[in-house]
Structure formats: C-alpha cells, structure tokens
Amino acid sequence: xETQATEIIETEVVLEEAMSLNHSRLTSRITWLxxxxxxxxxxxxxxxxxxxxxxxxxxxxxxxxxQVYNWQEDIIRFLHPPITAIEILSPTQAFDAVATKIxxxxxxxxxxxxxxxxxxxxxxxxxxxxxxxxxxxxxILHDPACNVSLEMSAVFR
Numbered sequence: 001x002e003t004q005a006t007e008i009i010e011t012e013v014v015l016e017e018a019m020s021l022n023h024s025r026l027t028s029r030i031t032w033l034x035x036x037x038x039x040x041x042x043x044x045x046x047x048x049x050x051x052x053x054x055x056x057x058x059x060x061x062x063x064x065x066x067q068v069y070n071w072q073e074d075i076i077r078f079l080h081p082p083i084t085a086i087e088i089l090s091p092t093q094a095f096d097a098v099a100t101k102i103x104x105x106x107x108x109x110x111x112x113x114x115x116x117x118x119x120x121x122x123x124x125x126x127x128x129x130x131x132x133x134x135x136x137x138x139x140i141l142h143d144p145a146c147n148v149s150l151e152m153s154a155v156f157r
Contacts, residue, residue: 113145
C-alpha cells in the first residue's frame, strides 16, 4: 500500500480593518477642510502608503509638500515622510497602540507632527516630534509643524 504525504502550510491572511462610519466621515471632513484651506501649500492625501526608514506606514490622512503628478507613472509607496500624519482612532484600536506608532515609527522616520483623532470624545491630540503633546477639544487646532489651523467645530460637524 502506497502512502501519500500531504504538507499543510499555514498562512495568515491580514485583512484590512473595515472603516467605520464615523472614521470615514472624519477622514473625509479633515481632508476636505485642509484641502480647501491649504491647497496652494500642501497636498492632503488619504490612505497613501509611505515606505519609510521605520517600515511601511499608511496614515488615514497625510499632509505632504505639493507634488508634480505624472499621470502615466504612478507611485505605489511614497518614499518621503509626510510632514503631518493624521490617525483617526477606530472602535477596534487602542489609544496606546496608535500613540506608540506615532512616537516609535512616525517621528524617527522624519514626520514632524501627528494628530490622533478620538471621535468618541471629539478630541484631537497633537503630537510634535520634540515630544510635546497637546489636546484640543472645542477650539482651534493649530499645528506649528505645518502651520495649519483647523476649527474643531467644523471637523466634528
């Protein structure tokens, strides 16, 4: 009797987290507000993957220097860090995990500032590369790294 051996290979399929309604709304609002106010200075992009010295990172929204676009040649992973990375906390993420990502992955790669948006309490935590953190709730967020300001009531409308 001939025996046949079968090799079982385990694979792990990493599924991208589904975006919630609030997360999607905030991604759209922040992108629209920043683009409307600062289109002459910056490109404000969503879900762009960056290949950085600390790994591949994909912020929800990124503020980058104005680019010249070649529509015949696309870029899958952008090689330069964003000026500002904006992360919106989803219902399945832990605050500490995202804050650690900001301090250990974004800043060592050259990102100047990062926002951690917390929808549940209508708050944005502004992290700067020098280690300072400020929390903005009902007023105007001003990011000195990219010199943009954003009215909080417009974000959480």
